[in-house]
Amino acid sequence: MFLLPIRKDFSIVEIGSSLLLHDMANKVLRIWRESRDCGLVALDRDWNGEPIVDFPSGWQSDDGAGEFFPLSPTERGSLCGYARQGDLALFLVEPILYPFLLRSGTKAFLAAPFNEWEKARLNDDWLLTPREDGLLGLERPWGEVASLAPFSFKFINGDGAWINPPEDAPNVEESKPGARNFIFRKDRAQRDLLRFSIPSDFASESIDELAERLIPEGWFGVRLESGETRFRLFAPRANEVTVDLSKNLPSFPSETHSLVKDETGAWQVNLPNDLSGWFYSYQVEGSNEEACTDFNQSAEVLDPYALAAVGPAGPGIVLDPSTVESFITEPFVSPSREDLVIVEVHVRDLLAKASLELTPSERLGFSGLSKWISSDDCYLLRLGANAVELQPILEPDAETVDEYFWGYMPVNFFAPASHYSLNPEQASGIREFQEVVSVFHDKGMAVILDLVYNHVGVPNHLARLDKGLYFATDKFGRLTNHSGCGNDLRHTSSAARRLVIDSLKHLVRTFDVDGFRLDLAELLGIDFLREIERELLPIKPNLHLIAEPWSFRGRLPDVIRETSYSLWGDDLREGLLDYARGSGDAASVLRWLQGSFGSSTARPSQTVNYVESHDDYAFIDRLTERSRRNGSNPTELDIRRHRLALAVLLASPGIPMLSAGQDFLRSKKGVRNTYLRGDLNALDYSLLEKSSEHHEYIRDWIALRLSEVGQFLRPAEHPPKSYYQSFMPKGGMSLALIINADKSQGPRRLFFAVNSSPNQEVLFPEAPEGFGDAVLVANSEKVSKQGLQDTFFRKDGCLCLPSVSTAMWAIS
Known part of the structure; x- marks a missing residue:
């Protein structure tokens, strides 16, 4: 987005919490580039054909008007939520921006004060219907709607989930962080968004070209050297960077220092004395006159290289990397890929109802997990799997320590979750998680981390550093949303790639983990995945790399088979469900039992076979004869089908993965998305007694697979x-x-x-x-x-x- 300053000599009209420009002449609200030689301008109201105040004179023709073309109602509506089309008010939403909330077949409704907001979804008069152009739309008489203006509005889906407008739409108000509404004005409906040609003298490189060209060099984060504490941050398009510091958290910040920019775009300051344990964050100021920038000088920015943080908003804690390196003298040797049996686990789900005596704080995080793994009552050890895949453990966007979270909305790629740490202000999570990995290794279990690099949570610290440098945008400068989480990493950006690779190296060297599962890896792209592989395998040759091969945009190409990545396999997941229900076909089962999982794999172990994970329903809920997909009281037939499916899973070549509790028929009681439901996700170990025979059946199948007898089930390569x-x-x-x-x-x-x-x-x-x-x-x-x-x-x-x-x- 190419932004220009707004003139200060306008009057202000207040509508709700929104400040609107009001004057007689058209004024510029925002200008951004669509391409090298084409741009868009947003005006304070519909253009009257006169010269536009504050528009760059060098970008106009001599008459000041001949080069402007209003966007079509469809273009304007998709950007602003509404547009005027003749005698109609057209309300539009673009499903591609909300792939999770607006899946195929999901209804969307217009919600506003005049239809009582969330009650709108109870009345089909406000239903948006599919259009030929792929948008969802609702048409109402212009006079009827305009008579109610101005008003706030947004869209809501049939399940009651709010569909937030893009944060950078030109007609948005934010009532509180993350809660946004569109503003409808009858004088901004059809000619306030204009396309124009940029003269060749003003053409510049695109944000994609810029993101590839701006290459970070040297180290980043904090270093303690020669009696100094050195801070270094990459922000090549910023105009000013300061670091706020304090020795004590209650007095933060107690001092501020300016950083100096070098020729590479990095900012640095060297301060006297060892500031270990101090708290710090950055403030980054820019002109917002370059493509896709969103600087906010008043916002505190958590260092993307902070090794520990007090919370998701920061501040970070001053630590030198050399002081947190792993204390492991002999790295753990993980089982070979074809010999892995993985259990996917969540820290708090494991501990919430564990019978081990733990303090309330220990039961919430790393320290409790270490004690539980070391105990005689550890369910995971009894199950017999030889690897755990931990759901994300890096700093999430959870607001309080008691808030349940899965961790798939990270705000930092280096710091262990402060809410899993006993003393986050002392960066205790680093040592505590090192102990978790060490204890798992002592028990013979490999540790694989589920990592999210394709998007970030709130607050979006990287966007405050440089939105366009780190995140993909569309032609309107909006963040793309193929992750379904509001933003997508710009995987072609040199800065983004460097940050991710440095994070992965840090996690290997600091915690001695044995592998990574990369969430929605399609959004990282095949070239970046190959670069990750090249950078990591020399550090730890037996590292397990696992990719979730899809996103809401598509799937990884078949050339992924030329790498060492293993892919989550939805083919077996869905097909084996149908077969166990008695509606599938044996030909597919035969293919899986022979290790053939499609054109994206060159070896059997390039597929992770599973029928249940954290996402979606529990497998027993999908399988059950009971109503409402609630398998908490399974029938005998349900149980037999469940055993059949897991026997096929564990007899198939590839890497089998179970979800914790699956072996004792854990149900989510028919709830599909339980990312906020710690009550449903917590493992109820009383079911181990109730379903002990089923647990023992799965336990013994794992033992059989890993035995000498089961060696034929685990070929490393495709046999003849x-x-x-x-x-x-x-x-x-x-x-x-x-x-x-x-x-x-x-x-x-x-x-x-x-x-x-x-x-x-x-x-x-x-x-x-x-x-x-x-x-x-x-x-x-x-x-x-x-x-x-x-x-x-x-x-x-x-x-x-x-x-x-x-x-x-x-x-x-």
Whole structure:
């Protein structure tokens, strides 16, 4: 966005909390570039055709008016929420800006004081309907609407979720941080947004070109050297940067120092004395006359390289990186990728109802987790998985320590969550999380961090440094929203890439973690993902890199198969659900059991196989026969289907992942999105007793997979086709598979059979004993490496498998 200063000689009319410009001549509110040679100007009201006050004289033709073209009603409406089109008032919302709130089929309504705001969604008179151009629109008679002006309005979806206007729309008021409304004025409806041509003398590089060209050099953050404390910040388009400091938090800030800008765009100040433990933040001032800037001198900016923070708004804590490096002398050696069995966990969900004696503060974070992992009552250790994937543990945008959060709205990429720390003012979270990782390693479990780099939460400190440098924008200068969280990292920006890579290196070196799962990695782009891989693997060669391969924009390209990334697999997630319900087909199951997960993988271990994660319903809720997707009281058929699905999951090549509590049938009681529902997400360990047989079944399947018997389920590379021999009876709901059929991996083989038909047993043409001495190691009730009693019926040398059941034999 190319902004110009607004003239100060205007009168002010107050409407609600909005200040509106009012005068006889048109005045400029904002100017921004659409491209090198084309721009947009927002006026204080509809253009009257006269010369525009404050418009740069060099950008106009001689008559001052011939180069301006009003935006079409559709363009204006998509930017400002409304427009006049003849005798109609047109209200528009662009679903692409709200991919989560306005998914396909979701209703949207116009909400304003005259229809009692949230009650609007109860009346279809205010319903926006789909248009051919992809927008949602509502038409009302202009006179009817204009008679009510001026008024505030916004949109609301059918579930009651507010759809906030873009923060940089030219007609927005903000009643409180993050809560925004459009303002409707009848004198700003059709000619207040104008497109114009920029003369070649004023053309400049685009924000995309600028973001690639401005390359950070040297170190950033804080360094303690030679008796000095040195601060360094990258803000190449700022005009002034100051650092606020205080030794004591209650008196923050007690002193302010100016930084000096060098030729690379970095700002630095060297202060005498060791200021370790002091509190600091920045104030960044700029002219807002360059593309996509949003400087606010009064805002406190948390250092993006702060190693610890008191809270999401800051301040940061002065720490030298050398003082927080890992105390580990021998790095943990993680299991190889094909041998991983991951459990996805959330710190507070694990601890909320754990029987271990903990203080209320310990139960909220890192210190309690360390104690629980070390205890004899640790459920994760009993389950037998060899890796945990921790939901985000970096500084989130939660406002209070008691607020439940998942962590997917980070405000800093270096600092452990202050709300998980016992003494955030002393940066205790660093040592506390180091202890968490160390204890997991002592128990033989790898630690994978779920990280969010594709967007940030509130406050958006990076935007205060330089919005366009760190975030993608559209032609109107609005933040794009393919993450569904309000902004998208500009993944082509040199500054953004440097920040992310420095963060990842810090997490490896400081905490000795074993891998990362990158949230909505499609928004980072294949080139950036490759750069991350090149930078990290030399530091820790056995590091596990996992990518969520989609976003609301699309999916990663198939060339991701040429990297070492493993991808979350939605193909198996959705297909296995259908198969377990009795509506899928065995051909897909056969493909998964043979390690074939599509064109985006070159090796079986490039897929993370799962049927439940933190997102969406619990698997038992999706699977259940009960109404309202509430599987908290599952039927016997629900349980059999659940076991069948997890047996297929754990028998398939690739990396299996469970969600904590899935093994004891944890339900979210039919609630789909529980990101604010700590009450539903907390693990109820009493269910371990109630569902002990189910827990033991999953535990023993994990043990079987990781045993010598289960080695054939974990190929590192795709074996030859002769490695498998399959049998698929008619009906399409069952199959049997011989694994290591060609004996290329030794004389032992496995025979796995599955039948998801809800009411029909199936006869396989071969029985496992037809291939050698066969020992049953798993059925639908029990799993044992040592062997189980084989009670399956045979008929004329054929194996009979009951409905909704699985079985595996080891053949020697």
